[in-house]
Amino acid sequence: MKFIHTSDVHLGTWNAHPDLRDFSLKAFEQLVNTAINRQIDFIIIAGDFFDTSMPAVDIIRFAAAQLKRCKDAGISVYAIAGSHDFSPTGKTMLSVFDSAGLLINLHKKLIVDKKTQVQITGIEGLRIGLDKKTFEEFDFSSILENIDKNKFKIFVMHTAIREYCPIPMMEATPIDTIPKGFDYYATGHVHFIFDTFHEGWGQIAFPGSLFQVNFNELEKHDKAGFYIVHVENNKPTMEWVSVQLKKVFLVDIDGTDKSTTQIESEFIENIENSNLEDKIVLLKTKGKLKSGKASDINFSLITEKAIEKKAYCVKRSVHLTLEQTMENKVDITGMKDVEKEVLEKIIEKESIEKYSELIEQLLNALKEERLENEKNNVYEEKIKSNVMKALNI
Numbered sequence: 001m002k003f004i005h006t007s008d009v010h011l012g013t014w015n016a017h018p019d020l021r022d023f024s025l026k027a028f029e030q031l032v033n034t035a036i037n038r039q040i041d042f043i044i045i046a047g048d049f050f051d052t053s054m055p056a057v058d059i060i061r062f063a064a065a066q067l068k069r070c071k072d073a074g075i076s077v078y079a080i081a082g083s084h085d086f087s088p089t090g091k092t093m094l095s096v097f098d099s100a101g102l103l104i105n106l107h108k109k110l111i112v113d114k115k116t117q118v119q120i121t122g123i124e125g126l127r128i129g130l131d132k133k134t135f136e137e138f139d140f141s142s143i144l145e146n147i148d149k150n151k152f153k154i155f156v157m158h159t160a161i162r163e164y165c166p167i168p169m170m171e172a173t174p175i176d177t178i179p180k181g182f183d184y185y186a187t188g189h190v191h192f193i194f195d196t197f198h199e200g201w202g203q204i205a206f207p208g209s210l211f212q213v214n215f216n217e218l219e220k221h222d223k224a225g226f227y228i229v230h231v232e233n234n235k236p237t238m239e240w241v242s243v244q245l246k247k248v249f250l251v252d253i254d255g256t257d258k259s260t261t262q263i264e265s266e267f268i269e270n271i272e273n274s275n276l277e278d279k280i281v282l283l284k285t286k287g288k289l290k291s292g293k294a295s296d297i298n299f300s301l302i303t304e305k306a307i308e309k310k311a312y313c314v315k316r317s318v319h320l321t322l323e324q325t326m327e328n329k330v331d332i333t334g335m336k337d338v339e340k341e342v343l344e345k346i347i348e349k350e351s352i353e354k355y356s357e358l359i360e361q362l363l364n365a366l367k368e369e370r371l372e373n374e375k376n377n378v379y380e381e382k383i384k385s386n387v388m389k390a391l392n393i
C-alpha cells in the first residue's frame, strides 16, 4: 500500500505575479500525474490546499478538474482545512468539494479507506494558534475508541509541533496534547521539510509547501515536493518526490557601506557573468548604505539585463537603510522614506532595525491594490492571506 502526503499546496498563491501565478497549479497537476502513474492508493492534503478560503473561480475549476482525475483513477483524496483555507464561519471551499464527492474533509471524523482499510482522522488548522486550544480541549476518546489497533492509522493535522518547530516564535502544539497511538502523523503548516519517528507516537512528517510561496522560500528552500509513503506490515517508509518547475538563481549583494551605484553595478556584473537561462532570478540586497537611497538603484535596468540573459522572471527583496538619522534628513522623495519616518516616530530605532525585514514584508503585504472588478471580500481575503504569509502563520 502506498499513499501521497502533501500539504500547503496554496492553489492561487503568487496571485499578483502573472509569471508565477500558475506554478502552484502546475505543481499540483504534477502530483496528480504521479499519483495516477504510480498507482497511489490515496492522497492526503494536510491543510492549505487553497491560498484563501474564497479562491477565484479559475482556481476552483482547476481544483475540481484535478480532483476529478483522481476520482476517475480510483484515488481517494482526504483533506483538512489549514490556516489559509479555513474560515471562521466554517465555510471552507473544502466543504464544496466534499459535498460533490471529490474529496473527504477529515475534520474530527474517523474514516476507513475502502480500498486499503487504513483508518484516517484529522483536525483542521485554525488561525493564530487556536488549533493548539482545539488539541487541548477536544475529547479524542470518541475517535480513539472506534479504532482498530491492528490496522494502519493516520492522524492529519495542520499545526507546528513544539518539539520540532523550526521557528521559535511560531505558535506550536506540544506533542503531549496530540493523541498517541497512530502509525503516521501527516502534518502541514510549517513550510519546512522534515520527518522523524517520535517514540510513543509514530512517524511524523512535514512535506513543506508544494511550491515555494514567497521570495523567502524561493531563496531558502532549494527543494519543494511531497512524500510517497510506502506501508508494509504497518511500517511506513518515506520516499521524497521533488517538484521543481524552474531553477532559482540568487544574486545576493551586501549593501553595507556601499553606494547605490556600487550595488547596481555589482548586480549587473553578476548577471552578465551568470547563466540565467529559464531561471527565476532573485535579486537581494540589504545593509546600511554609505550613500543614496534604495530607490536610486535602477532595478528596471537590472531586470532588463536579466531578461536579455533569458531569465524566466526576476523578483527582488531590498532592505537598505541609511546610517544617518531622520532628523538630518530633509529630502523625502519616496514612499519608503515616509513609511520609515512614521515608524521612527512611533517605535524605537533598534526595533525598526531588528524588525526591518518583517516591517517591509508587512507593508508589502498590505499595499497590494484591489483589481478592477475584484469583489471586496475576495480582496479582503487576499490581503489577509498576504499578511498571514508575511507573519509566517
Ligand SMILES: [Mn+2]
Residues within 6 Å of the ligand: 008, 048, 082, 084, 189, 191
Ligand atoms: Mn501554509
